[in-house]
Amino acid sequence: MGELLAALDEHGLAENTLVIYSSDNGPVLDDGYEDGAIELCGDHRPAGPLRGAKYSLFDGGTRVPMLLRWPGRVAPGRSDALVSHVDFLATFAALVGGTLEDDAAPDSLNLLDVLLGDAAQGRRELVTEGTQGKTVLRQADWSYIPPHPGPAVSPTTHVELGNASQPQLYDLSQDVGQIRNLAMERPDVAERMQARLEELRASRRTRPRP
Numbered sequence: 365m366g367e368l369l370a371a372l373d374e375h376g377l378a379e380n381t382l383v384i385y386s387s388d389n390g391p392v393l394d395d396g397y398e399d400g401a402i403e404l405c406g407d408h409r410p411a412g413p414l415r416g417a418k419y420s421l422f423d424g425g426t427r428v429p430m431l432l433r434w435p436g437r438v439a440p441g442r443s444d445a446l447v448s449h450v451d452f453l454a455t456f457a458a459l460v461g462g463t464l465e466d467d468a469a470p471d472s473l474n475l476l477d478v479l480l481g482d483a484a485q486g487r488r489e490l491v492t493e494g495t496q497g498k499t500v501l502r503q504a505d506w507s508y509i510p511p512h513p514g515p516a517v518s519p520t521t522h523v524e525l526g527n528a529s530q531p532q533l534y535d536l537s538q539d540v541g542q543i544r545n546l547a548m549e550r551p552d553v554a555e556r557m558q559a560r561l562e563e564l565r566a567s568r569r570t571r572p573r574p
Contacts, residue, residue, distance in 0.1 A: 369433065379436040382459070384479075386449065390418030390425040394521050415542040419518060421494040421509050421526030422542050438481050445478045445486030446502065455479060491564055494526065501561045505537035508557035531558065 365385060372378040391410030393401040395418075416422030430447065432438060454472035457464050464472075477483035489503045501508045514527040526532070533547040533554045547554040 379434075381434070382437075382479075383433045384452075385429075385431040387428050389428050390416070390420065392418035392521055392523060396520070413541050415524065416526060417521075417523045419495050419521060419523050419525060421492075421498060421500050421512070422524065423507065423536070423540070425494060425523070425526075426492040426500070432479060434480075438479075441481065443478065443481070443484065443486075445475070445484060446488075446490055446504075447475055447478060447486045448473075448490055451475045451487070489560070491561070498527075499561065499565070500526075501557050501564075503557060503560075505535055506553060506557065507534045507536055507542065508532070508554060508561070510558055510561060533557070 369378070369383065372381050372383070393405055393410065411417055411424035414422065414424035414427060416424035418425055420426075428449075450469070450471050451473045453469045454464060454474040455476050456462075458474045458476045473487060475486055478486045489501065492500045492502065494500070496514075498512045498514075499510070501510075509526055509528070509532040511529055511531055512527045513529075514525060516527055517524050530545075531547045531554050532542075532545045533550060534542040534544070535546060536542070
């Protein structure tokens with residue numbers, strides 16, 4: 365990345381180039397390859413403070429890094445706005461003055477103002493998906509995982525999957541590691557988010573195919 369950014373600077377293209385650096389979701393060490401990843405990892409935690417990893421319903425399986433550079437247009441800083449890779453299509457279309465068909469990318473939101481640093485509010489909610497179509501609802505700092513069947517830990521990848529017989533609710537502003545389940549303490553939030561998730565699932569099933 366350093367070589368790429370240096371080349372843009374050298375050729376005078378940096379101020380006319382938006383660079384976004386992100387990644388696939390969730391780290392995994394034991395994915396069936398004999399590459400010594402577990403031994404080489406040592407004490408390093410690939411997901412940092414986040415719980416879970418690839419295939420997990422916890423944030424360690426779905427949250428990804430994103431860095432953006434556009435000198436002269438985007439001031440250096442940090443944003444806590446909620447953004448999804450899905451939003452890139454509508455956002456980049458807006459950036460170049462393009463339009464999308466009404467039935468194109470229905471889940472993509474135009475968050476150009478957020479990426480340019482002109483707005484702090486990103487998505488108000490986001491549905492993320494683990495394995496086998498199991499879903500999680502994120503609203504502001506709340507992360508809600510409904511009850512899902514299945515093992516708590518994958519027997520093959522040894523990843524904590526997030527499956528549980530009871531709902532899980534986490535306040536990420538206070539508990540980024542998703543350690544304290546607040547579903548019993550805040551049933552009002554858990555029930556509201558469960559109802560919203562069911563509403564979103566129903567709308568997805570009834571949405572006309574393009």
